[in-house]
Amino acid sequence: MAQGFDPAAATAAYLATLSPEAHAKATAYTQGGHWVLLWGTLVSILVSWIVIQTGVLARVRLGLERKKPRPWLAVLVVVIVDAILEGLLSIPWEAYSNWWREKSYGLTSRAFGGWLGEHFVRMAVSVAATLIIFSLLYGLIRRFPKRWWLWGGVGMGFVSLVFFIAGIFLIEPLFNNYKVAPPGPMRDEVVAMAKQVGVPSDKILIYDGSKQSNRYTANAGGLFGFGRVAMSDVMFKKDADLAEVRGVVGHEMGHYVRKHILIGDLEAALMTLIGLYLVDRLFPAAVRMLGARGVTGISDPAGLPVLSILFAILGLLATPISNTFSRWVESDADHFSVVHFNEPDGLAKALVKTIEYRADSPSKVEEFIFYDHPSVGARVRAMMVWKAAHPKVEPAATAPTAPAP
């Protein structure tokens, strides 16, 4: 069948399933998303700046430590006050970028009330997470004033693994309802796939992902034996066929089998270590520039919004680096899927469904800076090149067919 099969033409045929108008809309949404990232950084800097100008955190800390130093209590109270203030100040921006914008592109059907309720749950989770992270961080700064950034990087590696596991068991169930997937050919297929590549196959779950978005999502794995495969009900509702499910779930299993979570964790720990080192160096100058009155040094929790601003700027600068790592991981998972389950067309079909909200053929520079997954154009092309080199023997796959619209 390889004769006459042209990967470039097959890729173009897949991308052409979206009308030119829809392509234009996807490009507008994607490029708007780049601006959301940039503006989001500015908004979080502005919000931290406002909190700094009020001087409220320094007053809270002074009040608590009037009689004697109570560093743990000071961090606890200051972090909570700061997280609540910043969380509330950010609501208009969050409502615009996470809800209104998604809604105007038809990517969510949630009512504002539902979104806002969920946002407060998210805020509470983030206050708790911030509290844990900054209690540890300020503890490290007091304990190792010179080398806290080194221990911070190492600690980050551990904490993010704990958060990852906690996310599966404590946080995801706050937002979605996870149930055992209903018996049927879909579940049998996924169980067989899991067995084939050594993914835990006893827990195949379905969650009501259609509640948040019409996007096509699944995730496989977990860590250290906390394994499971979770699939959005969208995968069962839309015109998903077995080939598509095999392609997508095979990709997710690739993340698990190829230990992408652990590798990603090491990458994040290293980036954190470098980031914290820079924060340590830049902090005194930032305090002066921002006019953070009453902040006595980096160990003073009243300087938290100064840290937030440094984190926001460094985080933005690190985006292309972490995106490049993430794109590598994603192509690796695609490759895993196609090598083990040989569904280049299944995966391509599923990928093409995502180009409604992610432009498929960005410029190289745009992809390098902003794309955390390789562009769909590049991913479908990789699938088609693989297909050309590995013809299937089954009669069903003899001809390169254009995907159904």
Ligand SMILES: [Zn+2]
């Ligand atoms: Zn992936």
